[in-house]
Amino acid sequence: MRLKKLNSKDLIGLLEVLFAEYNLIAPFKVEQGRLNRVLYRFIRQDTEIPAIYLKELPETTPKNFILPRDERLDFNGLEQADRSDETRTRLFFGVRSCDLAAIELFDDVFLDEDYLDPFYESRRKSNIFIGYSNQILPPNNFQKELGIDYFDHQLAPAFLYEDLEARGRDHYYLKIKAGFEFPGAVENYLEELKTGENDQLEALLSDWEAKFAQESEFEIKSKLPFSEKIAFNQVDWQEPTASCLGCGVCTYYCPTCFCFDFFWDRSTKNRAWDSCMFSVFTEHASGHNPREEQHQRWRQRLLHKFSYHPQNYGGKPGCVGCGRCIYKCPVNLDIRKVIKAVDNSLIEGGAGQ
Amino acid sequence: MKRDDYIPAEAEIIEIIQETGSNLNIKTFHLKLTGDKPIFDFKPGQFLMLTVHGVGEAPFGLASSPSNRDKIVISVKETGRVTAALHELTVGDKVGLRGPYGNSFPVEEHKSNEMIFISGGIGLAPLRSAIDYVLDQDNRKDYGRVQMLQAFRSPEDMLYDYDQPRWEDADNTEIKYTIDKPCEDWDHCVGFPHNLIKDEIECLTEGAKYYVCGPPIMIKSVINELLELGIKPKDIITTLEMRMSCGLGKCGKCNIGHRYVCKDGPVFSYQELLDMPDEF
Numbered sequence: 001m002r003l004k005k006l007n008s009k010d011l012i013g014l015l016e017v018l019f020a021e022y023n024l025i026a027p028f029k030v031e032q033g034r035l036n037r038v039l040y041r042f043i044r045q046d047t048e049i050p051a052i053y054l055k056e057l058p059e060t061t062p063k064n065f066i067l068p069r070d071e072r073l074d075f076n077g078l079e080q081a082d083r084s085d086e087t088r089t090r091l092f093f094g095v096r097s098c099d100l101a102a103i104e105l106f107d108d109v110f111l112d113e114d115y116l117d118p119f120y121e122s123r124r125k126s127n128i129f130i131g132y133s134n135q136i137l138p139p140n141n142f143q144k145e146l147g148i149d150y151f152d153h154q155l156a157p158a159f160l161y162e163d164l165e166a167r168g169r170d171h172y173y174l175k176i177k178a179g180f181e182f183p184g185a186v187e188n189y190l191e192e193l194k195t196g197e198n199d200q201l202e203a204l205l206s207d208w209e210a211k212f213a214q215e216s217e218f219e220i221k222s223k224l225p226f227s228e229k230i231a232f233n234q235v236d237w238q239e240p241t242a243s244c245l246g247c248g249v250c251t252y253y254c255p256t257c258f259c260f261d262f263f264w265d266r267s268t269k270n271r272a273w274d275s276c277m278f279s280v281f282t283e284h285a286s287g288h289n290p291r292e293e294q295h296q297r298w299r300q301r302l303l304h305k306f307s308y309h310p311q312n313y314g315g316k317p318g319c320v321g322c323g324r325c326i327y328k329c330p331v332n333l334d335i336r337k338v339i340k341a342v343d344n345s346l347i348e349g350g351a352g353q
Numbered sequence: 354m355k356r357d358d359y360i361p362a363e364a365e366i367i368e369i370i371q372e373t374g375s376n377l378n379i380k381t382f383h384l385k386l387t388g389d390k391p392i393f394d395f396k397p398g399q400f401l402m403l404t405v406h407g408v409g410e411a412p413f414g415l416a417s418s419p420s421n422r423d424k425i426v427i428s429v430k431e432t433g434r435v436t437a438a439l440h441e442l443t444v445g446d447k448v449g450l451r452g453p454y455g456n457s458f459p460v461e462e463h464k465s466n467e468m469i470f471i472s473g474g475i476g477l478a479p480l481r482s483a484i485d486y487v488l489d490q491d492n493r494k495d496y497g498r499v500q501m502l503q504a505f506r507s508p509e510d511m512l513y514d515y516d517q518p519r520w521e522d523a524d525n526t527e528i529k530y531t532i533d534k535p536c537e538d539w540d541h542c543v544g545f546p547h548n549l550i551k552d553e554i555e556c557l558t559e560g561a562k563y564y565v566c567g568p569p570i571m572i573k574s575v576i577n578e579l580l581e582l583g584i585k586p587k588d589i590i591t592t593l594e595m596r597m598s599c600g601l602g603k604c605g606k607c608n609i610g611h612r613y614v615c616k617d618g619p620v621f622s623y624q625e626l627l628d629m630p631d632e633f
Binding site for chain 1: 360406408411432434435436568594595601602606609616628630
């Protein structure tokens with residue numbers, strides 16, 4: 001493991017050398033009408049680098065690039081191994097650990113041993129990620145309760161920590177994992193940087209962790225996966241989900257929602273995200289619908305993440321606790337409230353273990 | 354690891370059979386893969402994804418026995434966008450096919466048993482793959498008596514009139530037909546299938562397997578009646594349908610609990626359904 005200490009200027013310099021080597025994707029603050037949103041986008045020229053915005057959790061995640069909202073299933077393009085836009089590795093910069101855990105979950109689904117999705121594979125194979133954290137716990141975040149570390153993830157060979165209170169000094173730490181090497185030009189640049197003290201970083205991260213623990217009181221007592229039968233039948237799903245409008249915004253901002261649909265544009269087959277919160281998601285052509293009511297769709301969304309997915313994928317939850325669905329919900333329907341209702345029913349029924 | 358790129362192979366419609374009158378409009382399509390390897394290997398009970406180019410894709414149960422490998426048979430009721438477009442096509446038109454997908458009827462495991470097939474309407478289509486397999490000359494001796502109870506709305510809605518004489522004449526095979534309401538010139542049963550099982554089928558509680566397919570409400574009521582008669586859940590086999598996009602357990606639409614109808618089904622025993630949430 002190598003640890004570097006950087007100031008703002010050093011970081012811009014590092015991003016400039018990374019930009020020369022990679023297709024760089026990073027979060028930016030953009031104005032859309034009256035909204036200020038933080039979104040990932042490609043960097044087209046190095047003059048954009050100083051505008052990269054890391055402080056807040058971005059609204060979007062690398063999902064938008066790996067399983068795009070809609071994509072043309074270009075069968076011929078897949079056969080051409082060297083597509084010009086795929087030749088350079090994509091570097092996602094500033095990714096939170098919860099969003100990295102979401103990519104890992106996608107890999108489980110789309111690169112699994114039964115069927116491999118070649119479109120996913122082609123978008124996934126040349127990517128690297130540099131993780132990011134600071135001392136602000138993103139709003140509504142409950143990733144720790146799902147076993148996801150705040151400050152590290154195996155998909156990121158390097159992680160950047162920003163001490164916002166030490167701004168103006170060398171307030172960044174860059175941790176590069178043992179055995180990982182960047183291309184030569186980047187390594188040369190890293191050589192020039194100061195070495196960080198691991199003890200100092202460890203102390204900083206443990207302060208942050210303690211602060212986060214105070215701020216996030218949410219607790220899931222039952223073990224995952226939630227018992228399918230009991231959670232499905234014995235929980236009151238209507239009461240905690242009654243305010244849901246069925247707009248689906250939770251699933252569109254969710255970094256782990258991967259359900260999709262095909263649609264045709266003349267002879268071209270396309271894929272687009274779909275949402276279990278919509279009634280047509282399961283409606284048969286005959287009109288029969290196994291999930292006619294909105295609370296049944298909520299049950300599906302919640303149990304897919306906390307029962308079905310962990311049952312199918314080695315116990316791993318289908319949610320990473322990023323909190324976006326809570327922040328984005330137009331009626332403030334908090335998934336933690338619904339999880340709690342299920343959790344309490346399971347504990348009361350003795351099915352929590 | 355199997356790669357599947359969701360790309361359909363090209364198939365040609367080689368025959369279209371109008372099965373029913375205008376009120377339900379079911380057609381049977383015989384298809385053949387074009388290209389160098391026109392062989393489509395499948396097991397009874399599996400399904401395929403059929404693309405009508407420019408319109409969409411939908412799952413259809415294979416309706417023929419795999420012993421007949423030179424054509425692919427599906428029966429399609431005009432219901433939604435894809436089926437309506439498919440009904441407009443004519444012999445020689447091309448469609449897209451992918452598959453086969455899903456598990457299959459446990460016909461191998463059920464050798465030496467009596468076989469009972471209970472169908473409602475187009476639910477007979479997927480059962481036809483198992484019926485023809487069991488009644489196939491090479492396999493017939495491996496199974497005991499075959500009984501069928503086929504339910505249709507009206508005589509006009511009956512399927513496979515070209516198969517029925519062959520099935521009726523098969524060794525040790527009995528077929529009962531029923532329609533919803535009495536009508537003239539009908540000398541078979543009348544009424545819903547669950548009300549007729551007790552009188553029309555000789556239900557053994559040992560050594561017999563019950564294959565049931567039809568609309569969800571029919572499946573549920575028939576299963577209830579079989580259980581009343583003492584049939585064990587493991588001896589009742591059904592095949593389910595769900596809206597689905599991929600057929601590979603990824604698109605997230607066809608799950609019942611943690612199991613996917615496309616991948617873990619479409620064939621389930623009632624014993625398995627008992628362990629799954631009631632959401633189909």
